[in-house]
Amino acid sequence: MPDEPRDPRDRADDTAPTLAVVGHPNKGKSSIVATLAADGSVAIAPRPGTTIRADRFPMRVEGELLYTLVDTPGFENARRVLDWMRRNDPGVDRRHEAVRAFIQQHRDDPAFRNEVELLGPLVERDAPVGVLYVVDGSIPYSDEYEAEMEILRWAGRPRMALINKIGSADYTGPWRTALDQYFSIVRSFNAVAAPFDKHLELLRGFGELREGWAGPMRHAAEVLETQRREKRRTSARQIAGMLADMLTLTESKTLSQGDDAAPHKEALQSKLRGRLRQLERRCRQGVEETYGHGGLEREEGDVESQELLTGDLFSEHAWVLFGLRKKHLVLAGAAGGAATGGVIDASVGAASFMAGALVGAVVGGGLGWYSAGRVAKIPTRSRWLKGALRGAVGGKKLICGPIRNVNFPFVVLGRARYHHGLVAGRNHAVQGVLKVAYDESDTGKLNPLSGEETRTLSRLFAKLGRCRPDSEQVQPLVDQLADRIAALL
Ligand SMILES: Nc1nc2c(ncn2[C@@H]2O[C@H](COP(=O)(O)OP(=O)(O)OP(=O)(O)O)[C@@H](O)[C@H]2O)c(=O)[nH]1
Ligand SMILES: [Mg+2]
Incomplete structure (x- = not known):
């Protein structure tokens, strides 16, 4: 019977490159492994000797294996290993056998525990493995590395050197001169700070290491790029959904006749603010999960940065930073107002549409201007319950929200964009808390919205603000909003 056709993913598994990451x-x-495998579970720590075993980290997207990285412990006794191998040199054409023999003979020798672990993946039979040799370009080159590089040469695997600058000093030049003698490819790559396009560039570079790897590595980069775009779209949908929830959110309470409304009003407003904050928190968690950073803690820095991300959505500081500038507030108010005017007129008749839109623009523009830099006020109104006036039913309903301030959704969006930038730019080598360190130099990080974007968003916000939360009109508006937001992330 002929063989069943194989799942193409299995074939991909056969050809997916494996790269062992080695060095001092x-x-x-491990930081490079974490970043390129997008895996926050890799053990990383400031002290040497953190990694004690060779561990495989497969990079899979939707079940397809793109490549595998092998994290390894650092060399400890490279000189002694090389001495042993030189004494047992079987000739240039069979030197990899000396590496294999070394492993076999020292399997139980605690003095060479690290070397046995790290060299193991390099000499596995039938497994084409590439070697990434990692050095720290912020400390000077010295002879002690020569033995490590020589051992790797003996292992006979295709290899690339990566200069990862941990500190601020720069010895990249001398390092390159030394590394060029042992490695066909030498690249600089910062495991912690390298932006995503540099990850892709490096992955494509791995394709140069072996015949037959260019295709799989180019494919891996394409898959990751597509996945990245999808993550941005998912985040945009999460942010748009949050905005829709916020713009339609109300809190209400039925009061008995004779009840003093004032304390209830306070309580309702505070409850509404609490729910808005909760919506923001939930959206942030969603975005963090989208980028594989679920369960992140946020570190609260100084008061300024605290207010930015972990701080209060309603703080004046957040409004000054993320709210629209006055010029755009007028545009926003005008666009939102024009939309309102247009809708009102539509019911009256086409002839007055433009006139209504104009009035709406003026009124809206005025409101926009008025609310520049002001923290959102929550409108609260009361409605008599049916029959209350006739005395059949007691009391009235106090309704708080939704927030109408034109600046409000822009403040929320600004904060969401800033948070998204931090999360999307965070490599998995960065472990622990999400550091929120915002200072004046970050101000330009968020591209300001253009007048056109402000107008379009304002219209969508205004339309959403007029919807009931459960109405069918909400989803199409959220979709449109998500498209706009995706372009801004
Ligand atoms: N600033 C900065 N720190 C880095 C960079 N790469 C690694 N580090 C830090 O250097 C320390 C060691 O990083 P690891 O990735 O654990 O190093 P390793 O080579 O795997 O270490 P062992 O497993 O002990 O051999 C950690 O504190 C990392 O956060 C970098 O590019 N920039
Ligand atoms: Mg390690």
Whole structure:
């Protein structure tokens, strides 16, 4: 019977490259693995000797294996290993056998525990493995690395050197000169700070290491790029959904006749603010999960940065930073107002449409201007319950929200864009808390919205604000909003 056709993903598994990341202890090997495998579970720590076993980290997207990275412990006794291998040199054409023999003979020798672990993946039979040798370009080159590079040469695998600069000093030049003698490809790559396009560039570079790897590595980069775009779209949908929830959110309470409304009003407003904050928190968690950073803690820095992300959505500081500038507030108010005017007129008749839109623009523009830099006020109104006036039913309903301030959704969006930028730009080598360190130099990080974008968004916000939360009109508006937001992330 002929063989069943194989799942193309299995074939991909056969051809997916494997790269062993090796080097001196504490030079960022595990950090490179974490970043390129997008895996926050890789053990990284400031002290040497963190990694004690060779561990495989497959990079899979929707079940397809793109490549595998092998994290390894650092060299400890490279000189002694090389001495042993030289004494047992079987000739240039069979030197990899000396590496294999070394492993076999020292399997139980605690002095060479690290070397046995790290060299193991390099000499596995039938497994085409590439080697990434990691050095720290912020400390000077010295002879002690020569033995490591020589051992790797003996292992006979295609290899690339990566200069990962941990500190601020720069010895990249001398390092390159030394590395060029042992490695066909030498690249600089910062495991912690490298932006996503540099990850892709490096992955494509791996394709140069072996015949037959260019295709799989180019494919891997394409898949990751597509996945990245999808993550941005998902985040945009999460942010748009949050905005829709916020713009339609109300809190209400039925009061008995004779009840003093004032304390209830306070309580309702505070409850509404609490729910809005909760919506923001939930959206942030969603975005963090989208980028594989679920369960992140946020570190609260100084008061300024605290207010920015972990701080209060309603703080004046957040409004000054993320709210629209006055010029755009007028545009926003005008666009939102024009939309309102247009809708009102539509019911009256086409002839007055433009006139209504104009009035709406003027009124809206005025409101926009008025609310520049002001923290959102929550409108609260009361409605007599049916029959209350006739005395059949007691009391009235106090309704708080939704927030109408034109600046409000822009403040929320600004904060969401800033948070998204931090999360999307965070490599998995950065472990622990999400550091919120915002200072004046970050101000330009968020591209300001153009007048056109402000107008379009304002119209959508205004339309959403007129919807009931459960109405069918909400979803199409959220979709449109998500498209706009995706372009801004
Ligand atoms: N600033 C900065 N720190 C880095 C970089 N790469 C690694 N580090 C830090 O350097 C320390 C060691 O990083 P690891 O990735 O654990 O190094 P390693 O080579 O795997 O270490 P061992 O497993 O002990 O051999 C950690 O504190 C990392 O956060 C980098 O590019 N920039
Ligand atoms: Mg390590």
